[in-house]
Amino acid sequence: xxxxxxxxxxxxxxxxxxxxxxxxxxxxxxxxxxxxxxxxxxxxxxxxxxxxxxxxxxxxxxxxxxxxxxxxxxxxxxxxxxxxxxxxxxxxxxxxxxxxxxxxxxxxxxxxxxxxxxxxxxxxxxxxxxxxxxxxxxxxxxxxxxxxxxxxxxxxxxxxxxxxxxxxxxxxxxxxxxxxxxxxxxxxxxxxxxxxxxxxxxxxxxxxxxxxxxxxxxxxxxxxxxxxxxxxxxxxxxxxxxxxxxxxxxxxxxxxxxxxxxxxxxxxxxxxxxxxxxxxxxxxxxxxxxxxxxxxxxxxxxxxxxxxxxxxxxxxxxxxxxxxxxxxxxxxxxxxxxxxxxxxxxxxxxxxxxxxxxxxxxxxxxxxxxxxxxxxxxxxxxxxxxxxxxxxxxxxxxxxxxxxxxxxxxxxxxxxxxxxxxxxxxxxxxxxxxxxxxxxxxxxxxxxxxxxxxxxxxxxxxxxxxxxxxxxxxxxxxxxxxxxxxxxxxxxxxxxxxxxxxxxxxxxxxxxxxxxxxxxxxxxxxxxxxxxxxxxxxxxxxxxxxxxxxxxxxxxxxxxxxxxxxxxxxxxxxxx
Amino acid sequence: xxxxxxxxxxxxxxxxxxxxxxxxxxxxxxxxxxxxxxxxxxxxxxxxxxxxxxxxxxxxxxxxxxxxxxxxxxxxxxxxxxxxxxxxxxxxxxxxxxxxxxxxxxxxxxxxxxxxxxxxxxxxxxxxxxxxxxxxxxxxxxxxxxxxxxxxxxxxxxxxxxxxxxxxxxxxxxxxxxxxxxxxxxxxxxxxxxxxxxxxxxxxxxxxxxxxxxxxxxxxxxxxxxxxxxxxxxxx
Numbered sequence: 002x003x004x005x006x007x008x009x010x011x012x013x014x015x016x017x018x019x020x021x022x023x024x025x026x027x028x029x030x031x032x033x034x035x036x037x038x039x040x041x042x043x044x045x046x047x048x049x050x051x052x053x054x055x056x057x058x059x060x061x062x063x064x065x066x067x068x069x070x071x072x073x074x075x076x077x078x079x080x081x082x083x084x085x086x087x088x089x090x091x092x093x094x095x096x097x098x099x100x101x102x103x104x105x106x107x108x109x110x111x112x113x114x115x116x117x118x119x120x121x122x123x124x125x126x127x128x129x130x131x132x133x134x135x136x137x138x139x140x141x142x143x144x145x146x147x148x149x150x151x152x153x154x155x156x157x158x159x160x161x162x163x164x165x166x167x168x169x170x171x172x173x174x175x176x177x178x179x180x181x182x183x184x185x186x187x188x189x190x191x192x193x194x195x196x197x198x199x200x201x202x203x204x205x206x207x208x209x210x211x212x213x214x215x216x217x218x219x220x221x222x223x224x225x226x227x228x229x230x231x232x233x234x235x236x237x238x239x240x241x242x243x244x245x246x247x248x249x250x251x252x253x254x255x256x257x258x259x260x261x262x263x264x265x266x267x268x269x270x271x272x273x274x275x276x277x278x279x280x281x282x283x284x285x286x287x288x289x290x291x292x293x294x295x296x297x298x299x300x301x302x303x304x305x306x307x308x309x310x311x312x313x314x315x316x317x318x319x320x321x322x323x324x325x326x327x328x329x330x331x332x333x334x335x336x337x338x339x340x341x342x343x344x345x346x347x348x349x350x351x352x353x354x355x356x357x358x359x360x361x362x363x364x365x366x367x368x369x370x371x372x373x374x375x376x377x378x379x380x381x382x383x384x385x386x387x388x389x390x391x392x393x394x395x396x397x398x399x400x401x402x403x404x405x406x407x408x409x410x411x412x413x414x415x416x417x418x419x420x421x422x423x424x425x426x427x428x429x430x431x432x433x434x435x436x437x438x439x440x441x442x443x444x445x446x447x448x449x450x451x452x453x454x455x456x457x458x459x460x461x462x463x464x465x466x467x468x469x470x471x472x473x474x475x476x477x478x479x480x481x482x483x484x485x486x487x488x489x490x491x492x493x494x495x496x497x498x499x500x501x502x503x504x505x506x507x508x509x510x511x512x513x514x515x516x517x518x519x520x521x522x523x524x525x526x527x528x529x530x531x532x533x534x535x536x537x538x539x540x541x542x543x544x545x546x547x548x549x550x551x552x553x554x555x556x557x558x559x560x561x562x563x564x565x566x567x568x569x570x571x572x573x574x575x576x577x
Numbered sequence: 578x579x580x581x582x583x584x585x586x587x588x589x590x591x592x593x594x595x596x597x598x599x600x601x602x603x604x605x606x607x608x609x610x611x612x613x614x615x616x617x618x619x620x621x622x623x624x625x626x627x628x629x630x631x632x633x634x635x636x637x638x639x640x641x642x643x644x645x646x647x648x649x650x651x652x653x654x655x656x657x658x659x660x661x662x663x664x665x666x667x668x669x670x671x672x673x674x675x676x677x678x679x680x681x682x683x684x685x686x687x688x689x690x691x692x693x694x695x696x697x698x699x700x701x702x703x704x705x706x707x708x709x710x711x712x713x714x715x716x717x718x719x720x721x722x723x724x725x726x727x728x729x730x731x732x733x734x735x736x737x738x739x740x741x742x743x744x745x746x747x748x749x750x751x752x753x754x755x756x757x758x759x760x761x762x763x764x765x766x767x768x769x770x771x772x773x774x775x776x777x778x779x780x781x782x783x784x785x786x787x788x789x790x791x792x793x794x795x796x797x798x799x800x801x802x803x804x805x806x807x808x809x810x811x812x813x
Contacts, residue, residue, distance in 0.1 A: 043757050056733070056740030057756035058764065065745040065754070072757060328747075345744065350625050350645055503724070503744070503751035506615075506627050507664070510671035513749035514698055521700070528699060541667040544660060545628040545640045552639065 004074050008048045009037045016052035024055050025361075027063060027343030031070055032285070032326055040071040055343065066345040066502075067326035068122070069285045076111035076118035080149060081135040081286070085124040085247040086442060087404040087478050089492045093132035097121055099146050123329060123496055124247040124446075125286050128404035128478070129411050130156040138288040155289050158254040161428060162414030166390065166398045167374045171258025177296055179304055182261045188306065190380025191265045195272060195314040202273045203229055206376060209384035210396030215241055215332070215369030216447065216474045217549070218462060221376070224366055228274045228356040231364040238276040238318075239341075239360060239367040240267050242283040242290070243325055243332035246445035247496065248476030251400035251412050252370035256283070256290045259374075260297035261306075264320065266373025268311060269380055271318045274366050279320040282337055285327050295322055329500035333548050334359075334367045336502065347504045348548035371400055371475075390416040395462040399475060405442075406433045406481035415460065422456035425479060436481040440564060444473025446496055447553035449560035486568040487523045490561055494519035497554040508551025511542040515555060522569060532562065532569055586652040601643035602630055605656055612656050613665065613687050616725035617644045618775055621735045626726060629665055629687070633658045640664060666691040674701035675749065677721045680779040684723075702749065711760035713802065714768045716787050717753075722780040724751055728772035741766040753780075 015033055019026040030049045034041050041064050050057045064070045082088075082097050097108065100119050104112050111118045127133025130142025133156075134149055141148050142156030160168045174181035182188070194202045207222025228236065240263060244252040256263060267279050281298075283291050298320055301307045309317045323341055325331050331340045335349035338360045359365025368376070375397050379387045391397045398416040401424065403409075408430030415424070421441065425431065432438055441451040449470050451458065458468050465472050480489065494516035501512040518535050521527050539555030546552045562569055582597040588605050595604045605612050615627035623645050631640035635653035640661060655661065669688050673695055678684045688695070709717040724744070732742045741764040745754035755764040773781045788798050 046756070056743075056765070058740055058743035058754070061754065061756045061758075062743030062745055066747055068747075498748055501748035503746070503748045504624070504626060506629070506668050506672065506724075509724070509749055509751065510668070510675060513702060514671050514674070517698070517701055534698065537663065537667045538671070540660075541664045541671075543639075545631045545642075545664045545668075547625055547628070547642075 005042045005044050006038060008042075008045050009034075011037060012045055012048065016048060020052040023053050024343040025341060026053055027055055027060065028067075028323070028326060028340060031060075031064060031067075032324055035070055035326075038074075039077055040074045053343070059344075062345055063343065067285075067328050069327035074111075074115070076115050078117050078137045079135070080117055080119045081122040081125070082119065082144070083123065083125045083127065083131075083133045084121045084492060085446070085496055086480075086489050086492055087124075087128035087248055088132040089489065090405055090478075090480060090484060091131035093144075094488075096132050096134070096144060096146070100149060103146055122286075122327075123500060124245055124249070126244055126250040126253045127156060128248050128250055128402065128476075129158050131404060131410075135286055135288070140289055157257075158250060159409065159411030160254065160258075160414070161409070161411055162398075162416070164416070165414050166378055166416060167255070167262075167371065167400060168258070168412065168414045170262070171254060174259070176258055176260055176293060177300060179261060179300060179306070182259070186381060187261055188265055190377045190382075191268055191306075192312060194269055194380045195312060195316060199229060199273050199275065202269070202380075205384050206273070206379060209379045209387045210391075211372065211375050211379060211387075212395065212462070213369055214371035214375065214399070214475070216246060216444070218472070221368065221372055224356060224368075225270065225273050227354075228364050228366045231357050233357075233364055234275070235278060235363055236274055236276040237360040237363055237365040238267055238271040238274065238279040239334075239337065239365060240279065240281040240320075240370060240373060241332065241334065241337060241367055242281060242287070242294075242370050243329075243337060244287070244370070244474075245284055245329040245332050246447060246474040246476055247493075248402060248404055248442060248445050248478040249474040250402045250404075251475060253287055253290050254412050255370050255374055255400075256287075257293050260294045261301065262374050262377050263294070263370055264297060264301050264306065266368070266376040267320060268306070268316075268318055269376050270366055270368055270373060272314075272316050274364075276366065277317055277319075279318060280323055280341055280360065281320055282323045282325060282331070282341060284325040284331070291322070291324060298322060328502075329496075330502045330548075330550055333550060336548070337367065338365070345502070347502050348550070350547065392418045392459075392461045392463070395472075399460075399472070401460070401475045401477050403429050403477045403479070405477075405479035406436065406484070407431075407479045408433055418459055418461050418464070420456065421451060421458050421460055421477070424460060424477065425456070432479060432481050434481075436483065439480045439482050439484050439486065440561070441480070442476070442478040442557060444471050445476040446493055446557055447549070448473045448476065449556055450564055452564040455564075486561065486565055487519075490558060490568065491516075491519045491523040493557055497550070501550065501554070505545075505547035505551060507542045507544075508546045508548075508554060511538045511546075511551065512554050514538050515542075515558060519558070527569065535562070535569075584648045584650050586648050586650070586654060588654045589656055595648055597648075599648050601632055601634075601641065601646045601648055601652075601654060604648050605632075605643065605654075610656055612643055613690065614644060615684070615687075615723065615777065616727070618725075618727050618777075621727045621730040621775060624726060626724070627668070629668055631661060631664055632656045633661050662691060666693055669693045670695075670697035671701075672723060674698035675704050676723055676778075677703075678723075678778065680721060681723075681777060683777060704749070704752065706752070709760075710784075712762050712766075712768070713784060713805065714770065715773050715784055716782055717761075718780050718782065719752055720780075721778040722753060723778055724753070725777055727775040727777070728753060728781060731771040731775045732766075736771045737767070737769050739765055739767050739769070742772065
């Protein structure tokens with residue numbers, strides 16, 4: 002029978018206050034309910050549907066889509082242990098077993114007192130503190146059984162780079178002090194450009210050569226221009242902080258260490274395209290970042306950096322903070338819009354593109370966190386100075402998140418082109434215990450494995466493209482000679498099968514078939530023809546999926562087939 | 578003016594001229610080129626789900642779903658290239674591994690056309706579910722459901738505005754469901770039958786047809802119905 006507690010008075014109050022905004026308040030209402038009851042009871046879901054005018058079946062569909070929402074009671078505290086590559090290679094699998102054993106439960110089963118549930122989850126952005134665990138709202142780094150139940154301070158990423166531009170303030174200032182922020186050059190760029198006509202500002206960013214840092218690398222100025230040219234209002238500016246690409250944690254560090262930079266970048270971008278409202282969408286697992294940016298937004302509003310007539314410029318702009326609820330696909334721009342609009346995070350068919358039909362079908366610019374930090378920097382130092390950083394084809398400083406079997410994991414800000422080999426050996430202290438490299442995963446799960454003899458690749462747009470690689474989100478995960486590659490590949494297979502939204506057939510079916518083949522491979526039970534099956538699946542996903550997730554779901558696996566065929570039971574297959 | 582604009586393109590070596598806004602699929606049909614489709618239905622919104630209608634457009638990096646891709650001037654299109662065939666065959670093989678397609682004539686014909694190996698993916702997880710027989714009008718056999726979304730769309734804005742159905746789960750575990758998976762009579766369903774009408778497999782099937790196929794005679798079906806009504810009255 003349904004466990005259906007009565008609707009909480011807090012929820013009714015919430016609905017009273019937000020009801021007239023309709024469906025866009027669905028995800029906030031569900032997250033709020035989840036907090037109250039640790040699941041969404043049917044009576045609460047009905048009350049939400051009535052208040053926000055959303056069909057009941059749709060509400061259930063939304064609950065089922067997001068892994069941090071539950072339609073049945075689970076437990077008071079979720080222990081979410083990351084099992085994606087960086088953490089898996091540092092023993093998270095073992096930690097899952099230990100934790101389950103300690104609590105006397107299986108994975109996904111609540112303790113008898115309803116206190117705890119252990120879940121295997123995808124990347125938590127704690128890769129440099131592997132294994133990473135999220136216990137309730139607390140992030141635990143270098144997690145052990147002991148630490149899970151006695152969480153220490155929030156883990157912070159080490160930041161490397163000389164000189165630092167994007168990360169110059171992180172760790173050096175109180176992240177919530179606008180005074181300290183401004184002492185170190187904060188809001189300087191904003192003050193300069195609010196006097197410029199938006200057109201000049203867009204030209205400036207175009208001339209800087211800045212490309213998006215979320216993974217796709219689209220020219221930022223061009224994106225802004227196509228939105229600015231649309232004569233339809235309102236327009237929206239969205240900051241994508243759904244950082245979930247396995248091995249990537251730079252956006253989290255930026256937000257937590259220097260939140261006002263992101264706010265500054267958002268105001269500048271909004272001014273350029275004529276957006277009056279911004280949304281900052283932050284993934285549900287980033288609880289600490291959420292707290293920091295939420296406070297920073299409040300302070301910025303109180304001090305006149307947000308709201309009406311910002312710094313006397315006559316420009317009005319406000320930012321609303323939104324939380325995701327556990328779905329990697331919501332990092333895809335149109336899926337993110339759907340999520341804000343209170344729907345399942347299904348990517349939309351493109352075209353039309355967001356710049357003409359984005360959030361609420363209105364002209365929208367969506368930029369990644371690091372991209373917006375670059376925007377603030379460009380406005381401060383000017384495009385000419387900015388272009389001196391990076392290389393001709395990939396302008397500006399770039400953040401790399403390095404984790405895995407590496408001596409100095411952390412975030413590396415690189416402003417002079419460098420090879421992958423130098424990044425690993427010269428900057429990041431080389432491989433742990435002096436071991437050899439077996440492979441490096443560049444660009445996250447959606448990226449590719451780099452073989453030991455390919456490490457001379459120059460980490461620029463052109464340099465990587467020349468050898469068929471891509472910088473992606475700047476994630477670098479190092480695997481040493483002892484790595485169990487079959488295990489890593491099996492983990493990647495499960496990641497995509499778990500995170501596929503299920504909309505288009507190639508990805509919905511292909512990620513599952515891929516995971517099945519990689520499971521067999523891990524168990525040493527590869528069937529004759531498995532390589533050909535896998536290649537057909539990968540080709541189909543890559544060539545015909547609807548969005549970037551499916552199109553890259555076979556990328557890393559496909560590269561592994563090339564650089565380490567010995568991990569695919571090729572011998573068994575060749576007899577077949 | 579723009580309304581009258583026409584676009585010239587080449588499909589499988591044949592030239593054609595069609596009005597602007599025509600999809601590649603429609604253009605191909607005007608040349609009697611038969612591109613297979615699964616999810617497409619004239620009464621429901623095209624969402625480009627099944628990708629069975631993909632074609633190769635010269636110069637494009639990926640295959641294009643012809644049902645939602647508008648024609649462009651001078652395009653050179655191949656509807657049965659090696660890449661296209663590989664994708665179509667693999668999609669059918671993967672689908673067949675998850676779903677019972679045995680009762681769908683359309684899909685059986687496509688499997689034959691692309692020489693599908695029905696056992697291509699051994700050991701695959703199937704989307705199995707018991708038949709849901711919870712109302713007098715139709716049964717739901719989701720082990721035959723290919724997730725074309727047509728029933729959900731017909732129930733919502735495309736036809737009936739009833740919103741009884743939704744997509745639950747995610748990825749391969751996606752499935753059609755109701756609010757908290759309640760039986761259909763407890764949902765907002767008004768038994769209009771539109772969902773049954775647009776279902777391309779026998780995942781949704783009229784109850785009478787279902788029982789006839791199970792070998793029952795009309796009089797037996799009527800007797801069973803009477804019994805069900807009596808039971809219901811007694812219990813309420």
